[in-house]
Amino acid sequence: MGATRRGTEVDHRYRSGSPVPRHRSTEPVGRPLAFDGPRGGSAAVVPQVPPADSLYVRFCKPVIDRVAAAVILLLALPLILVVAVTVLLTLGRPVLYRQRRVGQGGEVFRVWKFRTMLPDRRVSEHPVDVDRRVCHKREDDPRHTRVGTVLRRWRLDELPQVVNIMAGSMSLVGPRPELVEVVSRYQPWQHRRHAVKPGLTGLWQVSTPTFSGLMHENTHIDLDYIDRIGLRSDLRILLQTVSCVLARSGR
Numbered sequence: 001m002g003a004t005r006r007g008t009e010v011d012h013r014y015r016s017g018s019p020v021p022r023h024r025s026t027e028p029v030g031r032p033l034a035f036d037g038p039r040g041g042s043a044a045v046v047p048q049v050p051p052a053d054s055l056y057v058r059f060c061k062p063v064i065d066r067v068a069a070a071v072i073l074l075l076a077l078p079l080i081l082v083v084a085v086t087v088l089l090t091l092g093r094p095v096l097y098r099q100r101r102v103g104q105g106g107e108v109f110r111v112w113k114f115r116t117m118l119p120d121r122r123v124s125e126h127p128v129d130v131d132r133r134v135c136h137k138r139e140d141d142p143r144h145t146r147v148g149t150v151l152r153r154w155r156l157d158e159l160p161q162v163v164n165i166m167a168g169s170m171s172l173v174g175p176r177p178e179l180v181e182v183v184s185r186y187q188p189w190q191h192r193r194h195a196v197k198p199g200l201t202g203l204w205q206v207s208t209p210t211f212s213g214l215m216h217e218n219t220h221i222d223l224d225y226i227d228r229i230g231l232r233s234d235l236r237i238l239l240q241t242v243s244c245v246l247a248r249s250g251r
Contacts, residue, residue: 116148
């Protein structure tokens with residue numbers, strides 16, 4: 001699948017195949033895929049990326065993130081306790097699980113989430129017919145419990161990530177942190193999404209009704225965010241996130 005001329009890519013929002021401008025002239029023609037290169041693994045080295053250098057990113061955004069995360073944690077504490085007890089009663093221990101994700105500058109960190117799957121999610125009466133390294137978030141995944149499906153639908157499974165924000169490894173808004181296994185197979189231009197901290201929500205999440213595909217196939221959306229990063233854009237994405245959650249749309 002490709003484009004009709006250099007400097008354009010196929011717009012997958014429509015099936016007409018009409019070309020639209022690429023994000024960068026140096027990016028490959030066609031749908032941006034992360035898996036054209038050799039397969040990587042959890043031990044693969046993730047290239048370091050220089051951080052975005054602006055007053056807002058360096059000074060304002062970290063302060064806003066930590067203050068807002070502390071307020072969210074305080075206000076959502078009763079809800080967090082209810083979810084934790086529900087997970088404990090339905091899935092047992094542990095209530096939380098940690099997963100290796102790639103953060104700012106290519107550094108690997110542990111992201112916190114509430115469990116939504118059975119203890120051994122690789123075993124199921126209905127095996128998943130997709131490579132988990134490519135598609136690791138599906139609404140119809142048979143490994144999810146009923147409680148887990150509800151938590152993911154309303155994004156309640158991501159509430160513990162406010163702790164990641166307070167620790168400084170994540171931000172309220174930014175590209176969602178990707179699996180190490182996926183990032184190790186990125187094209188070189190895709191690593192620029194790690195110039196900022198990963199976010200609890202991001203432009204790709206609120207753009208899903210318009211854009212299709214998996215996260216690594218829409219890296220250009222994250223690069224658009226990085227190019228336009230600012231207080232106004234972050235506030236707009238946060239408001240759109242609330243709208244998407246209530247409408248049960250987005251990612």
